[in-house]
Structure formats: C-alpha cells, structure tokens
Amino acid sequence: MNRFTIPIATLCLIVPAVADDTADAIQALQSVGERSAGTVDARTAVQTLKQGGADNLLPVLKAFNGSSLLAKNWLRSAFEGIADAEQKAGRTLPKGDLLAFVKDTSESPSARRMTFEWLLKRSPQLEDQLIPGMLLDPSPDFRRDAVKRLIDQASATKDGAATDLYAKAMSGAVHEDQVKTIAKALQDAGIEVNIPRHFGFLMAWKIIGPFDNKDQKGFPVVYPPEKTLDLSAEYEGQLGNVKWQPITTEDDYGVVDIGKQIENYKGSLMYATTTWQSEMDQAVEIRLGTPNAWKLWVNDELIFEREEYHRGTRLDQYKVPVSLKAGANTILVKICQNEQEQSWAQDYKFQMRVCNRTGAAVLPVTRAAANSTPRKEIR
Secondary structure (H helix, E strand, O other): OOOOOOOHHHHHHHHHHHHHHHHHHHHHHHOOOOOOOOHHHHHHHHHHHHHOHHHHHHHHHHOOOOOOHHHHHHHHHHHHHHHHHHHHOOOOOOHHHHHHHHHOOOOOHHHHHHHHHHHHHHOOOHHHHHHHHHOOOOOHHHHHHHHHHHHHHHHOOOHHHHHHHHHHHHHHOOOHHHHHHHHHHHHHOOOEEOHHHHHOEOOEEEEEEEEEOHHHOOOOOOOHHHHOOOOOOEEEOOOOEEEOEEEEOOOOOOOEEHHHHHHOOOOEEEEEEEEEEEOOOEEEEEEEEOOOEEEEEEOOEEEEEEOOOOOOOOOOOEEEEEEEOOEEEEEEEEEEOOOOOOHHHOOOEEEEEEEOOOOOEOOOHHHHHHHOOOOOEEO
C-alpha cells in the first residue's frame, strides 16, 4: 500500500471526529455565561475552530441563531479568526456559500450583517448588487441601507419621480430619523403620511387612577385593576373614587401624556388598558417608551416590569417579545410617577406600539382591514 494513501475505513472515522470537534467547540462558545463563566473553554474552542479552517465558517455563522449576546461575541471572534487565518495562509474561502448565507433571511440578522461587511471589504460591488433588494429584509440594518439609497436617489430627483422614490422608501423604513425625513418630503409634496399607523402605535386607551405611589411604595402593590380588569368598576383611589375613562392621543408618535392630558399627580400611579385584535396566533414585539416605572400585562400575564424613574425616554426604549392569540388580546400597563420636583422629573407619559422584530408595524385586524382600502395617504 502507498504510504500516502489513507484507507477508506480510516477516513470515515476521521470525518465524524472532525465534525464532533466543530460541534463541541461551538457548544462551548454557546455555553459562555456571565462573570467569565466558561471563557477558558471558549478560548480553546476558538483555536479548535481556527484549526478546522474554512469548513468551520458556515457552522459558526449558523450557530448565531438562538445564541446569547455573549455567545455571539465569541462566535464573531471565531468567524473573524478563521477568515483572517485562511486568507493569510493564501487559502480560498467559500465566497459563494458566504454570499448565499447573507441572502438567507432565515439566518441571524447580526451574522448576515457581519458576513456582508466582511465580503464587502473584498468586493465593494456587492453593495450595489444586494442592498436594493433588501428594502423589506428582516434585518433592520439592511433595511436602513436600502432606505438610505432610495432617500439619496429621491433627493437628487425632481417632481413625481422623487415622490415615488420617497413612497417606496417609506414602505421599508423602520428607523425614526429616516421616517421623519421621508414624511417631511412627502408632506411637502402634498401627500398625507399616517405615521401612527406606519409604526403601529396604540392611540386609544382606557385609563384609571391615580392610585397611591407615595415614597414609591405603589409599584409592588396589587391594586384592583391587576386583580380583575372590570372597565365598569369604580375603586378607591389616591384622591377619592376613580373609574375608567377613555383617553386618546393625537401625537404622531403615540405619546399618551398623562401629566398634560389629565394631571401630573405626584407620587401616584395610573393603569391604562386597550384591546388588540389579532388575526391569528403570532409572535410580535411590544415596544414601549416611558421615563416612568412601569409594568406590562398581556392577557392577564405579567410580561415585563421596570422600576426606574426619569432615566429618559425614546422610541422603542424597551422591546418585549410577546405571543398573541387569535382574537382579542388585552394589554394593561401600570405607569408610576414619583415625587421628585426637578424640572426634568415632571414627565408622566408613555408610548407603545406593536411590531415585528424588524420594527415594522403589525396592525390589529380592524386597522389592517382599513389599511387595505385605497387611500391618498402613505403609512
């Protein structure tokens, strides 16, 4: 037998062993925990993956799905280490497979973006090839790039062609700054833009309160609306009996300003509720912005809470994954105000919207149906 020939039986043993090494190394990276737990094994795993060469690039990328933020950082390090080592050694990387990975919208947005940026450094023409087709991509970053291209094209174009480009850009826009830019351009052209519907803001609520939150003691207290959501009920509140009343907002960004629309009750808390009609069982995100402490329930289940006051507020400040059922879904939010007297501590408000993980609005059945009717406006 030629001394350089590997028997088939031996080769069959080698391939599974290599695959096991890769799987074990990736598992080590995915197992990294807080306070440096597992980092020693992770460093060894990165070296193992680098030794496996380019064949390990795709397994590393696919492992991003379902991994923690810490694990993704280690996987990123592994990807970059493998790619750099292979290039320095003059070996060819599977660029076709990497490009296919970027195009696969079922894969992790962060992994797709990392791969795209790595390829882009070596093939700048990929931006013109890929980005125009990513206007509705699940990755917010790819969407942003596609929207920017359209905004730039529209700003360099005149008359109706520019309006068409802005309208197309709006269909994929999920970032506040870009939506504002597009909305202004369309409004200047005489076209109505429905920003609340574009973002999926919840504009109409029932609200009750104030209940006592003196010395910030009310946050853990289970007041009656948390026990039973009865919109016809009347309860003893902080300043006397309280009952549910309607409150709506006309703010383009869905801000319900309790302090201005009702009163800035210091050391108090309010409950607000609304019903969201879902066409089917579906996973969505409820995104909320508020400078106040808050709790969120969906269908009587406490989903999230944050006891922090006057940290500041912004659009999509909090992103809460939620599973909605087909039909009516009840949303209840508890908003707490403290007793600070500084000017920056007077805000008593919240904004909430329903969207997918990309940030594109998910509309309730009634609004979705209305949106299907032709109108001279852009959402």
